[in-house]
Amino acid sequence: xxxxxxxxxxxxxxxxxxxxxxxxxxxxxxxxxxxxxxxxxxxxxxxxxxxxxxxxxxxxxxxxxxxxxxxxxxxxxxxxxxxxxxxxxxxxxxxxxxxxxxxxxxxxxxxxxxxxxxxxxxxxxxxxxxxxxxxxxxxxxxxxxxxxxxxxxxxxxxxxxxxxxxxxxxxxxxxxxxxxxxxxxxxxxxxxxxxxxxxxxxxxxxxxxxxxxxxxxxxxxxxxxxxxxxxxxxxxxxxxxxxxxxxxxxxxxxxxxxxxxxxxxxxxxxxxxxxxxxxxxxxxxxxxxxxxxxxxxxxxxxxxxxxxxxxxxxxxxxxxxxxxxxxxxxxxxxxxxxx
Amino acid sequence: xxxxxxxxxxxxxxxxxxxxxxxxxxxxxxxxxxxxxxxxxxxxxxxxxxxxxxxxxxxxxxxxxxxxxxxxxxxxxxxxxxxxxxxxxxxxxxxxxxxxxxxxxxxxxxxxxxxxxxxxxxxxxxxxxxxxxxxxxxxxxxxxxxxxxxxxxxxxxxxxxxxxxxxxxxxxxxxxxxxxxxxxxxxxxxxxxxxxxxxxxxxxxxxxxxxxxxxxxxxxxxxxxxxxxxxxxxxxxxxxxxxxxxxxxxxxxxxxxxxxxxxxxxxxxxxxxxxxxxxxxxxxxxxxxxxxxxxxxxxxxxxxxxxxxxxxxxxxxxxxxxxxxxxxxxxxxxxxxxxxxxxxxxxxxxxxxxxxxxxxxxxxxxxxxxxxxxxxxxxxxxxxxxxxxxxxxxxxxxxxxxxxxxxxxxxxxxxxxxxxxxxxxxxxxxxxxxxxxxxxxxxxxxxxxxxxxxxxxxxxxxxxxxxxxxxxxxxxxxxxxxxxxxxxxxxxxxxxxxxxxxxxxxxxxxxxxxxxxxxxxxxxxxxxxxxxxxxxxxxx
Numbered sequence: 001x002x003x004x005x006x007x008x009x010x011x012x013x014x015x016x017x018x019x020x021x022x023x024x025x026x027x028x029x030x031x032x033x034x035x036x037x038x039x040x041x042x043x044x045x046x047x048x049x050x051x052x053x054x055x056x057x058x059x060x061x062x063x064x065x066x067x068x069x070x071x072x073x074x075x076x077x078x079x080x081x082x083x084x085x086x087x088x089x090x091x092x093x094x095x096x097x098x099x100x101x102x103x104x105x106x107x108x109x110x111x112x113x114x115x116x117x118x119x120x121x122x123x124x125x126x127x128x129x130x131x132x133x134x135x136x137x138x139x140x141x142x143x144x145x146x147x148x149x150x151x152x153x154x155x156x157x158x159x160x161x162x163x164x165x166x167x168x169x170x171x172x173x174x175x176x177x178x179x180x181x182x183x184x185x186x187x188x189x190x191x192x193x194x195x196x197x198x199x200x201x202x203x204x205x206x207x208x209x210x211x212x213x214x215x216x217x218x219x220x221x222x223x224x225x226x227x228x229x230x231x232x233x234x235x236x237x238x239x240x241x242x243x244x245x246x247x248x249x250x251x252x253x254x255x256x257x258x259x260x261x262x263x264x265x266x267x268x269x270x271x272x273x274x275x276x277x278x279x280x281x282x283x284x285x286x287x288x289x290x291x292x293x294x295x296x297x298x299x300x301x302x303x304x305x306x307x308x309x310x311x312x313x314x315x316x317x318x319x320x321x322x323x324x325x326x327x328x329x330x331x332x333x334x335x336x337x338x339x
Numbered sequence: 340x341x342x343x344x345x346x347x348x349x350x351x352x353x354x355x356x357x358x359x360x361x362x363x364x365x366x367x368x369x370x371x372x373x374x375x376x377x378x379x380x381x382x383x384x385x386x387x388x389x390x391x392x393x394x395x396x397x398x399x400x401x402x403x404x405x406x407x408x409x410x411x412x413x414x415x416x417x418x419x420x421x422x423x424x425x426x427x428x429x430x431x432x433x434x435x436x437x438x439x440x441x442x443x444x445x446x447x448x449x450x451x452x453x454x455x456x457x458x459x460x461x462x463x464x465x466x467x468x469x470x471x472x473x474x475x476x477x478x479x480x481x482x483x484x485x486x487x488x489x490x491x492x493x494x495x496x497x498x499x500x501x502x503x504x505x506x507x508x509x510x511x512x513x514x515x516x517x518x519x520x521x522x523x524x525x526x527x528x529x530x531x532x533x534x535x536x537x538x539x540x541x542x543x544x545x546x547x548x549x550x551x552x553x554x555x556x557x558x559x560x561x562x563x564x565x566x567x568x569x570x571x572x573x574x575x576x577x578x579x580x581x582x583x584x585x586x587x588x589x590x591x592x593x594x595x596x597x598x599x600x601x602x603x604x605x606x607x608x609x610x611x612x613x614x615x616x617x618x619x620x621x622x623x624x625x626x627x628x629x630x631x632x633x634x635x636x637x638x639x640x641x642x643x644x645x646x647x648x649x650x651x652x653x654x655x656x657x658x659x660x661x662x663x664x665x666x667x668x669x670x671x672x673x674x675x676x677x678x679x680x681x682x683x684x685x686x687x688x689x690x691x692x693x694x695x696x697x698x699x700x701x702x703x704x705x706x707x708x709x710x711x712x713x714x715x716x717x718x719x720x721x722x723x724x725x726x727x728x729x730x731x732x733x734x735x736x737x738x739x740x741x742x743x744x745x746x747x748x749x750x751x752x753x754x755x756x757x758x759x760x761x762x763x764x765x766x767x768x769x770x771x772x773x774x775x776x777x778x779x780x781x782x783x784x785x786x787x788x789x790x791x792x793x794x795x796x797x798x799x800x801x802x803x804x805x806x807x808x809x810x811x812x813x814x815x816x817x818x819x820x821x822x823x824x825x826x827x828x829x830x831x832x833x834x835x836x837x838x839x840x841x842x843x844x845x846x847x848x849x850x851x852x853x854x855x856x857x858x859x860x861x862x863x864x865x866x867x868x869x870x871x872x873x874x875x876x877x878x879x
Contacts, residue, residue: 034826041837062743063837064821067576068724072822074581075728079735081743081826095579167569172577199482202560205842206475215480228842232661291841330577337414339573 032058033270036073038066038087039257043292050286051277057270066092067169073101073262083265084274086127089169090258093124094325103263106272112279113297117256120321124260127278128287128294130222131313132174132253134243135208140217146243150174150251151182153218154193162198163207163216166338170204170222170255172326177318178250179328191336200338205229212240222255227293227306247314253323254315257294373703379695384711386692386754387718393729394592394721397585409586415570419590422567425487426552432492433548437499438534438541440642443635445507445869447626455639456504456866457859462646463497464811464858466832468839469851470494471561473653487564493646495551498759498808499544501865505804506540506766507533508869512623539606539769543762546602550719550758553591553598567591568722575724588725595720599713651855654848661845670829675853678814678831679860681745685752686760686810686861690802692753693760698794701768702776712761719758723818726755731822748823752813759812760805767801803868807861814854831857 037044041063048059062082064072070092073080080101087093096102102123109125110118117126134153136146140161147153153162165171178187201207204221208229211219223242230238245251259278261271277283284296288303295303295310303310333339401409409415444455474481474490481490510533518532519525534541556572558564567590574584628635693715700712718726730751734742741747771794779789795802817832824830831850838847 040841042841060826062824062826063833065576067579068818068822070579071575071581071724071728072731074579075732076735079739091577092579167573167577169577200563202471202563205840209842210475225842232842232844237660325579326577330573334412334414334573337417339414339569339577 031267031270032060033083033265033267033274034060034062034081035084035086035274036069036082037061037063038069038085038092040088040292043287043290043294044086046286046290047278047283050282051274054277054282055270055273057273059274070095074099076264077101078264080262080264082262083267083271084259084261086257086259086278088257089173090119090124090126090256090320091169091172091324091326093119093258093260094321096260097121097123098325101263103261103265103268105261105275109272109276109279112276114299116319117254117297119258119260120319124258125275125279126256126258126297126320128257128284128292129297129310130170130224130255130257130294131244131315132170132251132255133221133223133226134218134245134251135211135221135226135240136218136243137211137214137216137240139239140214143243146218148246149249150220150245151178151186151190151249153197153220154190155197158197158218160197160199161217162194162219163201163210164194164198164220165201165203165207166333167202168204169326171220172329172333173253173255173323174220174251175329175332176323176326177253177316179332180318180322181250181316184332188332188336191332191338195336195338208240212238214239218243220251223307224293227304228291231291231293244308244313248316250316252313252315253318254313256297256320258320373695373699376695376698376703379692380699380708380711383692383696383757384714386750387714387757389733390718390721390726390729390754391592393732394585394588394725397581398589401582401586405583406586409583410590415567415587418565418567418570421484421565422553422555423594424484425491425555425558425564425566426549428488429492429495429552430545430548432488433496433499434541434545436492436496436642437544438503438537440496440639441500441504441507443639445504446623447628447635448632449628449635449639450632453863453866453870455643456869457862458643458647459500459504459639460497460807460811460862460865461855461858462494462650463808464815464855465494465647465650466815466817466835466851466854467494467557467560468835469650469653470557472844473649473651474561476653476656477649482562483564486562487558490561491552491555491558493642494557495548496642496646498547498551499541501804501808502540502544502762502766502801503537505763505800505865505869506537506770507623509767509770509800510536510623511770515623536770537766540762540766542602542606543766546598546716547719547758547762549598550595550716553594553720554722556722571722572724581728585725588721591720591722592717595717598720599716603709603713651852654852657844657848658852661843661848671831671834671849671853674829674831674834674850675857677828678854679857681749681752681830682810682813682857684749685756685813686806688749688753689757689760689809690764690805692757693764693805694798694802696757696761697765697768701765702773712765715761716758718754718756723755723816724822727751727819727822730754730819743823743825745825745828748820748825751819751823752809752816755816755819756809756812759808763801763803763805763808764798765801767798767804770801771797800865800869803861803865807865810861811858814858 044061048061052059066087066089073082073085073096097119104122105125110122113126175187175191178190199216201210204225207219208221208225210216212229226242259275261268261275265271279298281298281301284298284301287294288296288301293304293307440459443449444452444459449455470490515528515532518528523531554568555566556568558566559569571584571587574580574587696712696715699708730747734747776789776793779793815832817836820830820832824833831854835847835850
């Protein structure tokens with residue numbers, strides 16, 4: 001064997017050993033619960049740490065893209081190792097509920113947050129919320145120019161100035177809301193106008209960054225993306241601000257993050273405890289104090305400083321259940337070639 | 340079916356009988372050694388068939404009406420056309436860039452060759468998200484077809500560069516000298532002799548680029564260029580419709596079968612022109628660049644600057660600007676260890692599986708062995724999510740104890756990147772002469788000894804290229820990793836993703852930088868090995 005081959009061979013052998021040792025380190029604890037986490041990892045980590053301290057129940061967290069985790073649970077079916085599914089949005093929970101994969105949530109847990117933010121059937125509980133807003137570049141747009149309703153963004157005045165992310169799960173609820181409040185024809189007209197006026201981005205993180213850079217004058221986002229960008233780059237680098245749509249208008253939506261228990265879970269009692277903890281005062285304060293900038297849904301728990309108080313918001317009168325699994329919005333987006 | 344046969348039988352026989360005859364030929368007769376190969380190739384084929392079986396089982400659940408509704412849409416036609424024209428343009432450009440760069444590094448007196456050999460491979464180790472961010476920061480208006488062609492070419496040309504570079508390093512210069520002595524000029528020698536010898540490597544690399552682009556989602560992530568995969572992801576991620584997504588994925592399988600048939604026709608011709616090389620390989624003299632050194636250096640510099648400099652620039656920018664920047668801690672080292680271990684194990688497994696697949700297809704060519712080799716390419720044209728969900732579906736039913744274990748993740752990587760390994764091994768097999776193995780056997784050596792002392796040294800550069808390609812691709816893989824990694828174990832890719840999805844770019848940047856650094860290791864080892872080869876002129 002010549003000298004040149006040795007390093008490669010050594011690398012292969014070393015890696016196999018390492019990989020095998022990694023095999024041994026995976027944990028499948030008996031009394032522990034497993035959470036499939038589609039929420040932001042840092043917030044969930046803080047919640048899990050507080051829950052473990054309080055109850056002594058060990059929590060294994062698998063973080064992933066919520067839609068991919070949803071598909072994974074669909075494939076796992078009754079063999080799913082997941083006990084709890086905690087997501088950023090509710091359409092994926094609705095999709096699993098429709099397939100009969102979710103177990104009922106304890107009524108005391110459901111009662112901890114306003115019932116309009118829970119599943120109608122009681123199969124998932126609302127945990128926190130975000131508000132859909134318009135982010136605008138402060139050197140390109142004067143506050144007086146800002147639209148009252150999201151519908152105005154389809155008009156000629158906004159040509160070439162709007163940015164949005166059509167493939168984000170946050171976008172379909174906006175379409176669904178317009179369909180519910182103003183009808184399908186209006187929604188389709190609006191979407192066509194918006195498409196003609198806009199630049200599309202792959203995700204909301206890019207939308208807020210590009211509006212802040214001045215690449216788009218305004219962007220459709222949820223409020224927390226702006227706060228997180230500010231936390232990352234500092235207030236001095238922010239050249240943008242948030243605008244709230246007129247109360248009750250179709251753009252003024254509350255998007256809910258929720259949690260559910262899998263029907264297949266063998267640890268339902270522990271899973272119920274985890275959900276109860278998420279909406280408990282401690283859990284909700286943990287969310288408020290984490291850097292997620294989401295609104296806690298439990299009445300009486302204040303959000304992070306700087307956020308407009310939740311009670312002052314008067315969102316459009318639509319529940320997450322009414323916004324559904326987004327299928328109608330999806331069909332419309334596909335029809336117009338946005339997806 | 341008949342295109343798969345190198346020499347169609349003179350009398351038509353029923354397909355099943357022909358398959359059976361193929362098997363019999365493969366393991367009987369004078370050369371009994373391929374029993375191990377047959378076992379290995381069968382395992383490889385079985386693994387590749389897992390995600391395909393998942394697709395077919397799911398797609399079967401849809402009715403004809405639904406299929407018609409899904410496929411006969413205007414938007415589907417547009418997306419398909421987008422995918423095809425992107426794949427065609429990028430394949431041609433990657434072939435030109437990859438061959439030119441490999442020739443400059445391996446066959447000229449280019450300064451700092453070892454450095455270039457690593458820098459030219461590294462773009463493969465940069466996550467799509469970083470590439471996208473880099474380009475959007477340079478020109479936020481960048482979008483559309485031409486932007487997608489440019490960015491995807493810059494991201495994928497290493498798939499051609501690496502196999503071709505390893506083939507050039509392994510080249511026998513005796514033939515070129517013969518051609519020159521017979522009066523052929525340098526260009527015609529290149530076209531008629533050199534290019535023919537490296538043709539399996541070039542075509543294999545092109546096949547990887549084409550198939551990879553069929554399943555490409557990065558073009559959308561980076562410049563919002565919508566490809567067919569966008570339609571598949573929409574069904575999965577917004578519609579939660581597995582059946583529809585699988586029906587659409589089968590379209591990709593059909594397209595890749597067309598590409599595989601095309602490449603087979605082209606390499607089939609290359610194979611027949613493969614010379615039975617002499618025993619002692621002659622070292623190829625390097626071409627003195629002379630006054631061309633400056634423009635060649637400028638060209639390679641521009642290529643690396645665009646393909647590697649732009650994304651790395653965004654990492655530096657994040658680290659400098661982001662307030663979430665933290666110094667690398669124990670957790671980043673643990674993540675790096677997991678990434679290195681999984682990727683190396685997957686690269687070793689994929690290379691091991693690729694050897695019997697390529698050996699049978701090159702040395703015991705018949706319908707069955709060619710079919711297995713073609714099958715091995717199919718995962719390249721499937722979105723990672725499809726392969727991962729196929730494994731989820733299989734393992735929860737039949738191998739639950741393996742579910743979400745390190746072993747399963749390694750197997751998933753090996754399936755996903757087996758095509759990369761096959762191309763590397765196959766082109767080396769094509770270059771090494773089967774006659775040398777026959778000589779070994781005629782001298783009374785046992786098959787295993789022939790394998791160890793003749794074949795293995797001859798194909799070693801190809802094995803190295805295969806290992807490096809799979810390692811680098813596995814190190815940046817995200818989708819299958821998120822679904823299948825052992826609970827509680829983080830890799831560089833999962834942590835990078837977790838931070839970027841919270842806009843904590845400063846904290847994310849070191850993870851991406853480490854991914855690139857780890858990818859440099861196999862690229863460096865390979866370049867060292869190849870320069871040893873080029874200097875000593877011996878294959879072993």
